[in-house]
Structure formats: C-alpha cells, structure tokens
Amino acid sequence: MSTVVRSTTKMISPFLVTYAAYIMLYGHLSPGGGFQGGVILAVAVILLITSHGYKKVRKRFKFNWASLIESSAGAMLVLLGIAGIAFGAFYSNFLPMEGGVIVPFNVIVGLEVGAAFTFVFYILLRWVESD
Amino acid sequence: MRVIALLLTLALGAFLLGLSYSPSYGGSYTYYVTNWGEIGIPNLVSAILAGWRAYDSLGEASLLFTAVIGFYLLLGGKKK
Numbered sequence: 001m002s003t004v005v006r007s008t009t010k011m012i013s014p015f016l017v018t019y020a021a022y023i024m025l026y027g028h029l030s031p032g033g034g035f036q037g038g039v040i041l042a043v044a045v046i047l048l049i050t051s052h053g054y055k056k057v058r059k060r061f062k063f064n065w066a067s068l069i070e071s072s073a074g075a076m077l078v079l080l081g082i083a084g085i086a087f088g089a090f091y092s093n094f095l096p097m098e099g100g101v102i103v104p105f106n107v108i109v110g111l112e113v114g115a116a117f118t119f120v121f122y123i124l125l126r127w128v129e130s131d
Numbered sequence: 132m133r134v135i136a137l138l139l140t141l142a143l144g145a146f147l148l149g150l151s152y153s154p155s156y157g158g159s160y161t162y163y164v165t166n167w168g169e170i171g172i173p174n175l176v177s178a179i180l181a182g183w184r185a186y187d188s189l190g191e192a193s194l195l196f197t198a199v200i201g202f203y204l205l206l207g208g209k210k211k
Contacts, residue, residue, distance in 0.1 A: 028172040033180065034188070067203075074196045077189060091185040099172045102181040109192055116195045120202050127206040 001051050009051040016044035024110040028099035034106040038113025045118045054125045063126075066119040073112035080105060 024037035049057045080101065084092035093100035154160070163183075167175055170182040180188060 028174055028177045028181070030174065031176070033177055035191070070196070070199060074192065077192055081185070081189060091189075093170070093182070101185075102170075102172060102177060105181050105185060105188070106177075109188060112192050113195060116199045119199050123202050123207050 005051050009047045013044040013048055016040055016047070020044065020110065020114070024107050025103065027106040028102045034109025035113050037106070038110035038115075039117065041110060041114030042117035042121070046121055049121065049125065054122075054129060058122075061118070063119075063122050066115050066122060069111055070115035070119055073108050073115060077105075077108050077112065080108065 020037045020041040022037075023032035023040065024034060027033040027037065045057070045061055048061075081091045084090055084094060084101065087094040091101065093102075095101050095104075097103070163175070163179060167178045170178040172178055172182070
C-alpha cells in the first residue's frame with residue numbers, strides 16, 4: 001500500500017497493543033475485559049498485515065508463536081480453574097488482591113482470543129497466497 | 132413472492148411488539164443485583180462474566196479454540 005498507510009499503521013499499532021494491555025489489566029474496574037482486549041491485540045497485527053503484506057510481517061510475528069501462545073493460554077485457563085479446586089471449588093477466587101483471580105483470568109483470555117484471531121488470519125492468508 | 136415476504140415481516144414485527152418487555156423480578160436478576168458486593172470489584176458486568184460465570188467464559192474460550200483447530204485442520208496443511 002502507499003507510504004501514508006504504511007507509516008500510519010506503523011505508528012498506530014504499538015498504541016493499539018498498549019490499549020489492549022490496559023483493557024485487559026483494568027477489565028475488572030472499568031468497561032472492558034479479556035475478549036475485547038484480545039480482539040484489539042489481534043487488530044494490531046492484522047493492520048500491519050493488511051498494510052505491509054503477509055511476507056514481511058511473517059518474519060517478525062512468527063506463525064508458530066501464535067499457535068504456541070494460543071495453546072498455552074488455553075491450557076493455563078484450565079489450570080487456573082483446577083488450581084481453584086485446592087481452595088474449595090472450580091474457579092474459586094483465591095488470590096488475596098482486588099478482583100482476585102479475575103485479573104489473570106482476563107489477561108489469559110485476552111492472550112487466547114488475540115492469538116486465535118491472528119492465527120485464523122494467518123491460516124486464511126497462507127491459503128490465499130498458496131494458489 | 133414479495134407480498135408474502137412483506138406479510139411475514141409484518142407478522143414477525145407484530146409478534147415482537149406484542150411481547151412483554153417489563154423486566155422480570157425475582158430469580159437470578161435479584162440475586163445478582165443484591166449480592167454483587169461479594170465478588171469485591173466495582174464492575175457488575177465483570178463480576179457476572181468473570182466472577183459467577185467464569186465457567187461460561189471457559190466454554191467461550193474453548194469454542195474459539197475448537198474453531199482454530201478446525202481452521203488448521205481444513206486449511207493449514209501443505210498446499211497441493
């Protein structure tokens with residue numbers, strides 16, 4: 001795409017990652033949460049792909065990282081619930097801070113959702129470009 | 132054909148307008164509104180979604196995970 005689009009997306013996408021981190025970490029205090037933060041996290045990568053092309057972005061954001069983050073976040077989500085069994089119930093609120101287990105829960109769900117959308121976009125692009 | 136579609140749309144609209152939209156009291160609604168202090172966070176939506184219904188969010192995440200596995204199985208292999 002043109003120079004304007006490329007430099008604008010380069011400038012915007014770090015702030016999108018920061019905004020996604022804010023939405024995930026403060027999801028228990030203000031509107032937001034894991035799913036919304038994860039979608040914004042995925043949009044930061046998808047913007048770079050649409051402006052710079054898949055071949056350039058693939059060198060920095062590896063395809064295998066997305067699948068690794070996706071599967072490990074899914075496993076950690078279940079482990080967080082199982083860790084609650086030691087304190088009484090599945091997903092019991094055992095951390096002694098404000099919000100307790102909700103903060104790591106939001107962060108893990110955000111990582112999972114962001115990695116999932118990036119992964120699906122990568123797979124569709126690989127399919128389209130392999131023709 | 133167009134007349135039938137118009138009639139069906141009007142019938143659906145009349146049906147939706149005829150429903151009762153007053154909020155129902157009792158049940159889970161009253162429980163959530165009166166007891167949401169026990170989660171300890173100042174956000175009712177997050178208290179319901181990640182506090183009482185974290186199990187639902189786990190199901191949602193596993194749904195997305197299943198969708199990703201389906202994409203990978205269908206389109207992720209070596210191209211012919």
